[in-house]
Amino acid sequence: MKPDFDTAFKEWARLLGPARARRDRETIDRYARSTLPKGTMPAGVLYPSTTEEVQAVVTIARQAGISLYPISRGKNWGYGDACAVTHGQVILDMSGMNHILEVNRELAYAVIEPGVTQKQLFDHLRDQDIPLWFDCTGSGPEASILGNTLERGFGHTPYGDHFYHSCGMEIVLGDGRVLRTGYGHYQEAKATHVFKWGIGPYLDGLFTQSSLGIVTGLGIWLMPKPDCFNMFFLSMPDDGDLPRMVDALRPLKLRGQVKSLVHIGNDLRIISSFQRYPWEESHGKTPLPEMLRKGLRAKGGFGAWNISGAIYGTKAEVRVARREIRKALRHLGRVRFVGPASLSLAQTVLGFLKSRGWAKPIQAKLGILIKVGGLLQGQPTDAFLYGTLWRIKGRTEPDSMDPLDNNAGLMWVSPIMPMTGEAAQDLVQQVSPIFLEYGFEPLITVSLITERAMVAVCTIAYDRDSPEETDRARQCYAELFQKIMRAGYAPYRASIASMAHLAEGSDVFWDVVHELKQVLDPGRIIARGRYDPHEARRPDKAETGG
């Protein structure tokens, strides 16, 4: 007979000890928190600390037919945080598996477990004096590197495509077997973390954006610290300037002259990164009146669209790259370069202003510049979580930047476009009116993430303390999502709120994804509904008492 939920939970508690198998109210409530309008309620939380424990947990889950939802650190802000796709799943929190298993200086890679945070790897490299950088995201020091890689997240440096720069996985399958990819499945393998494809079918892709297995280890490539580093910036005044910017940047990306990601943020996106919504000046009115928007833009010295990127190399290489960038963008305006000297000057000036309490707006701008500079050199920061506070009322600054602690509302829609000015303009024109219609500001960054593709990261920041605004945000998101799908700009990544809608207008692909579970997770117990629209569409099974 199939064990019931209570029996299974007792087995887990026996295996892990009661402190690592929780189903108390407080734990459940903490994991149910979300930046989305609606989180999901877990049935319990398990904290394995080894691959063997994960295998044993899976075996128990399979016997009882209970869904396990693996998370690394649960910092999937704006896409679902630590929440499962559906209610009643048991969260498999792998934050306790946080070993840096290897750092290879010569071949520039690291092997990490799911719980390793951005801060942890950064500190390790710094403390051991290892001249290698990893590419981090703006999601804060406590975010998991492995988790972001499996979600196929992007960072900022030339190693910004995280999945591409990963190599060699360890995966626990739904039947408890351990699959090693790359060459890792061969006993004497010497090239597991240096050659991505291995031999035979390349399987790693199956376990990204997926419910097909639990990844317990991953090789990631690190970037040799370059001799020299420069940021570059260029702003343009008009909303209609975006297409020209994209078309001018494309040859630089295609020819490999700029290897970092290039972001083109709109004024609102930048302003929201260091200040809150101007409740007073707007007399509480939303969305932001055009006059106020223009005023904030002028005061900050921003353009309607603002390019930022970076170049890396020897001094001579950076010098040549500067020349090429200047030449390619000359017709758009003046490119400003910021090197290490200017950055440290900014640091000094900022310290001075802070000590006197002078010039707060300049302080904010300098602070952002320094943090962007840090990110582009692989230094994690929570500065970019500030944007989650945009619509939060009240003037006091919170102690924590964790959006869940602040009940900050955040949703992201992230459509992929071919890297043409025409596509950028088309997309912005399609999404902007929807934001305004629902009373939100279109916070948009168009990021050139590969040589040929770009993503428009569209942020809905809302006040989760207001049920009315929360409901508007939910509707706004739904309409944005439908719009980009119908326009042919599917996203690169989805929120738990859209998993059920991914198969609309699609043929065969999602059927195959669903069928692959038969082999890799025959009991269908792993991450139910995650990137599996057929499963996500089903009504929640009331499988637990939780």
Next chain:
Amino acid sequence: MKPDFDTAFKEWARLLGPARARRDRETIDRYARSTLPKGTMPAGVLYPSTTEEVQAVVTIARQAGISLYPISRGKNWGYGDACAVTHGQVILDMSGMNHILEVNRELAYAVIEPGVTQKQLFDHLRDQDIPLWFDCTGSGPEASILGNTLERGFGHTPYGDHFYHSCGMEIVLGDGRVLRTGYGHYQEAKATHVFKWGIGPYLDGLFTQSSLGIVTGLGIWLMPKPDCFNMFFLSMPDDGDLPRMVDALRPLKLRGQVKSLVHIGNDLRIISSFQRYPWEESHGKTPLPEMLRKGLRAKGGFGAWNISGAIYGTKAEVRVARREIRKALRHLGRVRFVGPASLSLAQTVLGFLKSRGWAKPIQAKLGILIKVGGLLQGQPTDAFLYGTLWRIKGRTEPDSMDPLDNNAGLMWVSPIMPMTGEAAQDLVQQVSPIFLEYGFEPLITVSLITERAMVAVCTIAYDRDSPEETDRARQCYAELFQKIMRAGYAPYRASIASMAHLAEGSDVFWDVVHELKQVLDPGRIIARGRYDPHEARRPDKAETGG
């Protein structure tokens, strides 16, 4: 009742017409030819010309339970040519599906069918005056681009990792469904061939080195023609110099200063690329006596190991790269750079020498230089098939460079190593004695194919007209293969002769690969045994009268 083979073949003939469904002796014999000691005998050959026809062929095959073995152009020299892994399969020759479906100038990609050859795409780009290059291999003008990409082959330029530079597949599954990847499964998709990962599990890898589907269309990224191009060369005199060369090159690769592949060929590999085995001077003795080897090396002006690579960019970028390369390799010797001016001078000199019939050895060297230069600019050539003639006796030069027309024997063992001097030395020391023991010359190129990995392409060139030598070659290959596997240097690609041995010393991985067929090819009719060791190990089913 399951239709028998004859009935199924009649259905195929009805579908495709008799000219495109062949089982005559001549056709069978032509497809059974191989550069390996033993080819396999097909039961027939089908020539579909559309995706719909492939679907229909698959449906008939599935009903009858007959194995279909898809080939693109069948130029898989040294790894199995056009042969199936086992006897009695029906070859699905897709050379007739040879449309270039799209070339996008702005975003630098092409979409091609399986039959599109290297020459065809090259001619198309040249004739249409499209300033884009594709990366080609040395396997000749008639080789398929898609076929090489699915085998995860490598070329020479910064776009040398062919699978990485592919994006968006169309696949016919074993049940006749058509799966489209990237975003291609969405009706209005606008980014199918520009963003590799799409959304949800990344499936493309499943269909490379695989028996899991029939790929009928593929997007490939093209490289914008750079303003400037330089080759570079450096030779070192001693066998023991290899590790220092690898260690000096690694930082250039890791830092992205050299983006092309870098090849380090040994003397024998280079000599065999433009001359035949010196039967006369060696008095018919094999392997090549050390004195003769040194003599040929000195006469040609080669080192024991010889670096070649290329740099691309604007004039200023190439100038800086030259300086960095010179600096990094200075302690090894003099780096020679060859730019477009020197290449065209070489062309002139070669023309002059040819017209007079002067200086044959210099002609050969110049010819090779020009061909290498062409390859590094994406120009296909059959010059590198010359090496397949190395051990062929007789002085006349053949009309065709097709190794099958010359009954040339050729086998490749291609182990992957981490990019360290230590690994290179270890591998060369392990494989060289095996070559000599069986009476062959170790023809070896160590190629730095990514930032962190290199492959040693070890060639067994043998005279297929000699049954005794052919048998020695077979034994030599088996021992080499076993050696690299046990030493932890698994290959990046396998021959039909080693498919059955891929699972030795491996855990779980190949079981999973085998099980995936349940979903993607439930009738197990596609490419039986290809990168599926469990299937390849089974004795041939006598499923046909063929």
